[in-house]
Amino acid sequence: MGKPDNTFWLGQLKELERHCNKKGFKVVYKDVLTDAVYYNKKVFIMSNRLNKEISTYHLLHELGHLKVMGKKKSYKENYDYVFTNFSNASLTHRFAIVQEELDAWREGLILSRQLGIHVNRRKWEIAKTKCISTYLSWAVRNKERKKQRANA
Numbered sequence: 001m002g003k004p005d006n007t008f009w010l011g012q013l014k015e016l017e018r019h020c021n022k023k024g025f026k027v028v029y030k031d032v033l034t035d036a037v038y039y040n041k042k043v044f045i046m047s048n049r050l051n052k053e054i055s056t057y058h059l060l061h062e063l064g065h066l067k068v069m070g071k072k073k074s075y076k077e078n079y080d081y082v083f084t085n086f087s088n089a090s091l092t093h094r095f096a097i098v099q100e101e102l103d104a105w106r107e108g109l110i111l112s113r114q115l116g117i118h119v120n121r122r123k124w125e126i127a128k129t130k131c132i133s134t135y136l137s138w139a140v141r142n143k144e145r146k147k148q149r150a151n152a
């Protein structure tokens, strides 16, 4: 295969969107900074600022979230305890969210193989790292400020 071009990625993205539709989800592109899933409305809101390749990876990740949530027993085991017993603002709660994000990326990669969606592993890892680093800095943000204040 030659270097995948924009048309190739558009085709892959369309295929993934069909997969979402089969799951009962709509995919809507909006001028937003970050993607979002509305489980009750069954819609993925995707940023239209990304190119087709990165959009494909982000949509795989969002589908990964569905997989993570769908595994009810392991979801309970992995997250429910922390989510119900630690406050939203705690590092422990936030790190559980980061863990869920990582799990969704892993499930997304597994799904790409199952669906035969081509992934450039290097670009995938970079896209994943960008998203996870945002979550990581969010997770420690307030704690860092508190520490700075405590040290002042």
Ligand SMILES: [Zn+2]
Pocket (backbone or CB within 6 Å): 061, 062, 065, 101, 104
């Ligand atoms: Zn996510």
